[in-house]
Amino acid sequence: MAERYSSFTPGGTAWFLQRVTAAFLIVVLAFHFFLLHFVNHASEVTLLGTQQRMDHIGYFLTMVLFLVAGAFHGVNGVYNALVNQGLSGTPKKVxxxxxxxxxxxxxxxGTYVALVMAEMI
Known part of the structure; x- marks a missing residue:
């Protein structure tokens, strides 16, 4: 039987953050779909509506955290998948x-776009 190999060190920081961001992304993605696909239908989503939503600091911070969590989760996941496939040495660093x-x-x-939408810059 083959041994299980993972580049994540169980209990390590990257391992922990991958799980925390996954949980956060599931919750915020559900909120996003509910708000923008059920409360407001796709045809009702406008630039003005987006600017109005981004004016609320809670919504703004949630969307920026959504962006950061998604970027980290994706980059960390792709990197560790490649390491699990045998990437090592200089190519790993590159x-x-x-x-x-x-x-x-x-x-x-993404943060720049969020700041523009919130009319903060």
């Missing part, structure tokens, strides 16, 4: 750097 930069760029751009 992939980590590229994924980290891509994640930071995504968070920066």
């Amino acid at each position: 992939v980590l750097a590229v994924l980290s930069l891509a994640g930071l760029a995504l968070v920066a751009q």
Whole structure:
């Protein structure tokens, strides 16, 4: 029988954050779908409505945390999947750097859009 291998150290920080962000994403994604697909139907979602929702600090912070959690969860998951497939050495460092930069760029751009939508800049 094959041994189970995971690049996550059980109980480690990355392992813990992957699970915390997963739980957070499930809850916030459910909220997002409920609000934007059941309370407001897709045809009713407008730029003005988005700006009005982003004016509420609780909604704004939730969406920014949603962005950060999603970016971390995705980047960390892809990186660890590649490590589990045998990525090592210099390619591992390059992939980590590229994924980290891509994640930071995504968070920066998403935060900028959120700030514009909230008319904070």
